Amino acid sequence: MAGTIWIPGAERITPSAPGGNITSNAPPRVVWHTTEADPGTSAVWSSMIRVLKNKSAEPQVLYDPLTDRLGQFMPLDVGGRALRNDGSTLTNRVGQVCIQIEVIGRAAKPFTSYWKPGKNYRAFMAAVRSWGIKDVWPAGPPPRFIADPPHNEPESPRSRTIWLNRGGHYGHSHIPGNNHGDPGGISTTALFAAASTTPKELFTVGQYENLMQQIKNEGAATRQEVRRQAIWSLRYGVQTEDERARADKAFDDAIEAGKTLAEAIAAVAAVMRPIDADLEYRARRNG
Incomplete structure (x- = not known):
């Protein structure tokens, strides 16, 4: 599957050398890094470009989470240079694409908390x-960064089996043959929610209760999975981190109190931002 090679709107940055040729048939993936510098200024932006080029450690993409500035060193369909090799495995070239992004920030202060x-x-x-x-x-959410080796907590297994065979998003902290702990404990929920230009398809509470009951009946969801889908699918507008935390707690409290699934979902809905009349109408019309 061929995709975008040059990202619209990204600044073109000349790398120290071209990226490597991709020959892998493994599933496509992304690797998230942090530069260990504070974002938000042109001076730091320029400094990070110099540092990456001087180390010959350029990713495909550089991003400032405070200014939304985006730069691209090389096409997305070639290998970057921000990962160490894993023995004889050319780690930067694993996957049909291995898109690496350096976010200007620090692993000890996850950028999704202020971006x-x-x-x-x-x-x-x-x-x-x-x-x-x-x-x-595939390897789980990026672990919390700690200063001492192995630089994350809980310690990442850096599984070769997962890395070589499963596509999706990874942190530098997940990659075999590497010992860095970035990007730290970023919010994966916030990462994906911020990628959408429009709200996710909305459900009425009644529609959502039916969906969750079906999932439960099929035995395809653990309690954690039901909760995850509740937080994601019942999107009454854009939730704040506090709203998500309160919704999460409301669901747990209801289950622990012996409430039904429908009652637990209703408890989640009660702490979300109210859905407006127009969105309610569209949800019912599309449902």
């Missing part, structure tokens, strides 16, 4: 999805 994503971030994620890369983290 201001805009149209350039959405353009990046649209390019990622154009290659068939799904919104999944």
Whole structure:
């Protein structure tokens, strides 16, 4: 599957050398890094370009999470240079594409706690999805960064089996043959939510209760999966981190109190932003 090669709106940055040829048939993936510098200024932007080029460690993409500035060193269909090799495995070239993004920020302070994503971030994620890369983290969410080796907590297994065989999103902290702990414990929910230019398809509470009951009856969801889908699908507008946390707690409290699934979903809905009349009408019409 061929996708976007040059991201619309991204600044072209000349790399120290061209990227490597991709010969892998493994599923496509993204790797998230942080530069370990504070974002938000042109001086830091220029400095990070110099550092990456001097180290010959350029990714395909550089991003400032405060200014939404996006730069691209090389096409997305070649290998970057921000990963160490894993023995004889050319790690930067694993996957039909292996798109690497350096976010200007620090692993100890996850950028999703303060960022201001805009149209350039959405353009990046649209390019990622154009290659068939799904919104999944095969090795789990990026672990919290700690200063001492192995630089993350809980310790990432850096599984070769997962890395070589499963596509999706990874942190540098997940990659075999590497020892960095970036990007730290970023919010994967916020990462994907900010990629959308329009709200997710909305459900009425009644529609959502029916969907969750069907999932439960099929035995295809654990309690965690039901909760995850609740937070994602019942999107009454754009939720804040606080709203998501309160919705999460409301669901757990209802289940622990012996409430039904419908009652637990209603408890989640109660702490979301109210759906307006127009969106309610469209949800019912489309449902």
